[in-house]
Amino acid sequence: MNKIKHTSNYKFAGYDTVELAKKYGTPLYVLSEEIIRNKCREIKSGFLESYENTKAVYASKAFLTMTMCKIIESEGLGLDVVSGGELYIAIKAGFPMEKVLFHGNNKSYDEIEMAISHDVGRIVVDHWDELYMIEEIAAKMNKKVKVLIRIAPGIEGNTHKYISTGQKDSKFGIPLEKKSIDEAVTKAINSKHIELMGFHFHIGSNLSDNDSYIKSIEIVTRLYKRLKDDFGFIAKELNTGGGYGIYYTNGDCAKPLRYFTDSIMKAVWDNCKLLNLDIPTVIIEPGRWIVGEAGITLYTVGAVKEIPDVRTYVSIDGGLPDNPRPALYNAKYEAIVANKYDKKPDRIVTVAGKCCESGDILIWDLKAPEIERGDILAVLSTGAYNYSMANNYNATPRPAVLLLSKDRERIMVERESYEDLLRRERIIF
Numbered sequence: 184m185n186k187i188k189h190t191s192n193y194k195f196a197g198y199d200t201v202e203l204a205k206k207y208g209t210p211l212y213v214l215s216e217e218i219i220r221n222k223c224r225e226i227k228s229g230f231l232e233s234y235e236n237t238k239a240v241y242a243s244k245a246f247l248t249m250t251m252c253k254i255i256e257s258e259g260l261g262l263d264v265v266s267g268g269e270l271y272i273a274i275k276a277g278f279p280m281e282k283v284l285f286h287g288n289n290k291s292y293d294e295i296e297m298a299i300s301h302d303v304g305r306i307v308v309d310h311w312d313e314l315y316m317i318e319e320i321a322a323k324m325n326k327k328v329k330v331l332i333r334i335a336p337g338i339e340g341n342t343h344k345y346i347s348t349g350q351k352d353s354k355f356g357i358p359l360e361k362k363s364i365d366e367a368v369t370k371a372i373n374s375k376h377i378e379l380m381g382f383h384f385h386i387g388s389n390l391s392d393n394d395s396y397i398k399s400i401e402i403v404t405r406l407y408k409r410l411k412d413d414f415g416f417i418a419k420e421l422n423t424g425g426g427y428g429i430y431y432t433n434g435d436c437a438k439p440l441r442y443f444t445d446s447i448m449k450a451v452w453d454n455c456k457l458l459n460l461d462i463p464t465v466i467i468e469p470g471r472w473i474v475g476e477a478g479i480t481l482y483t484v485g486a487v488k489e490i491p492d493v494r495t496y497v498s499i500d501g502g503l504p505d506n507p508r509p510a511l512y513n514a515k516y517e518a519i520v521a522n523k524y525d526k527k528p529d530r531i532v533t534v535a536g537k538c539c540e541s542g543d544i545l546i547w548d549l550k551a552p553e554i555e556r557g558d559i560l561a562v563l564s565t566g567a568y569n570y571s572m573a574n575n576y577n578a579t580p581r582p583a584v585l586l587l588s589k590d591r592e593r594i595m596v597e598r599e600s601y602e603d604l605l606r607r608e609r610i611i612f
């Protein structure tokens with residue numbers, strides 16, 4: 184246990200990160216159970232218990248392991264999965280299937296079959312084609328499947344283009360035009376094996392303002408009113424997606440949960456009142472907000488290369504394979520030299536990964552004290568979309584995941600070995 188030592192090293196969740204790096208090796212993903220649970224509890228008190236008829240599901244694409252499923256289950260939240268693989272992990276963890284919501288813009292027949300045979304709580308239909316597959320499979324199994332229909336509300340999220348999904352030109356959701364919507368709705372409400380519960384939208388990820396939620400809710404409630412008038416269809420649920428932004432760097436103005444959820448609930452109430460609609464059950468789907476700040480990654484510094492009058496490259500023993508976000512989205516991170524936490528950050532360095540790519544730069548222009556080989560670097564807010572997006576580029580084994588709890592630390596996912604890299608290979612010549 185590393186909790187009781189008093190050093191000037193950087194501590195995370197009460198643990199000495201330099202000791203953790205020594206004990207478990209680097210790169211190492213480190214997650215705090217307490218932070219994850221506190222986030223879930225904030226959702227419970229600030230949203231679920233503050234408003235009637237609300238549900239929260241954790242978007243597992245942010246970080247998914249069987250242990251994470253256990254934490255989410257014990258905190259009473261549901262789970263959003265987006266592939267057969269994510270569903271499989273939830274099944275193996277024994278997650279209650281009625282609390283699982285199945286997403287995906289191109290679900291295969293097999294994936295839908297898997298979801299229906301395990302009685303997932305909701306399938307979020309992304310394309311009217313899917314309704315035919317659901318109908319056929321549900322009829323075969325003699326089941327009735329509860330679905331939501333995902334729409335693209337035509338609202339752009341103020342975020343990186345690659346993680347903006349609500350705009351009209353999006354691969355996600357059914358476009359918001361009468362013919363497409365009506366085709367999907369009539370198919371769903373005329374089916375013996377489908378129960379249409381309502382609609383879903385997800386505007387984008389890592390959003391820092393609530394405007395786009397408010398605008399989208401106005402659009403969807405108007406749709407609810409039209410469907411009530413045209414088909415007598417009453418939508419019981421409205422899923423407003425995830426997307427709440429978090430703290431990555433000092434430049435971010437991360438907002439509290441209620442900034443998003445209070446404005447969502449107010450927009451639902453105001454619009455429903457105006458249009459004389461019953462208030463539907465409101466669902467939220469945060470991923471990053473629950474787990475992002477609960478994680479850090481520890482690295483060991485290797486080569487330090489100063490190019491006079493240009494910059495100093497500090498190379499670490501990980502990078503793009505364990506965190507592709509800077510290369511993909513130009514994502515920014517803060518980092519701390521963990522063994523020099525008490526030293527003044529009086530210079531600027533560039534933190535480079537060890538991949539054979541000039542684009543493998545984790546942090547441009549980090550303020551740091553003098554850095555040398557062997558130092559331990561802690562990169563902050565890596566809990567979301569790091570482990571889940573990790574890859575083996577340059578045949579790099581993926582790091583272990585360590586879970587820090589109040590009284591003990593445990594490896595939740597083992598470090599990959601070189602043998603693991605070859606496990607699926609055959610020499611065929």
Ligand code: LLP
Nearest residue numbers: 242385388389425426427468469470471568
């Ligand atoms: N619901 C749906 C339907 C989604 O597509 C997503 C994220 C979420 C919820 C959760 O969004 P969150 O609360 O985590 O922002 N790899 C990217 C993020 C992709 C997000 C995709 N969908 C990144 O590293 O920033």
